[in-house]
Amino acid sequence: MPNKFLELDKIITVWLDEEDDFGIVEMECSVLRNSFCPIERNEYFSKNKYSIKDYLWFPNYQGARRNIKPYITGRLSQRNIDILVKLDDKKS
Known part of the structure; x- marks a missing residue:
């Protein structure tokens, strides 16, 4: 179930x-x-659909980085927002 406390704008x-x-x-x-x-x-879904992993959020980049580190391949690099990200409600 999504976290209703945070409204991501x-x-x-x-x-x-x-x-x-x-x-x-x-x-x-x-x-x-x-x-x-x-x-x-x-x-x-399509190649450019992303979900928030396990409905987690962190107040800083380092917290999110520690959580995702075991799954990433290579380095993280900044990408174009308009083309690559469409957040989708994850259905469980």
Whole structure:
């Protein structure tokens, strides 16, 4: 079930790994100013659909980075927001 406490309004920055499977998204949040969420590609949809991994969010980049580190391939690099990220509600 999604976390209804946080209302994520606007994507600010996106970092993805070398295979574009996992990454981190920085979002404006009505409660915490900015939050950082680990994301994963949703393989059941198109190539550019991502879900927030396990509905986690962190107040800083390093927290999200530690969570996603076991899954990433290579380095994370900043990507174009408009083309690569469409967050999708993860259905359990």
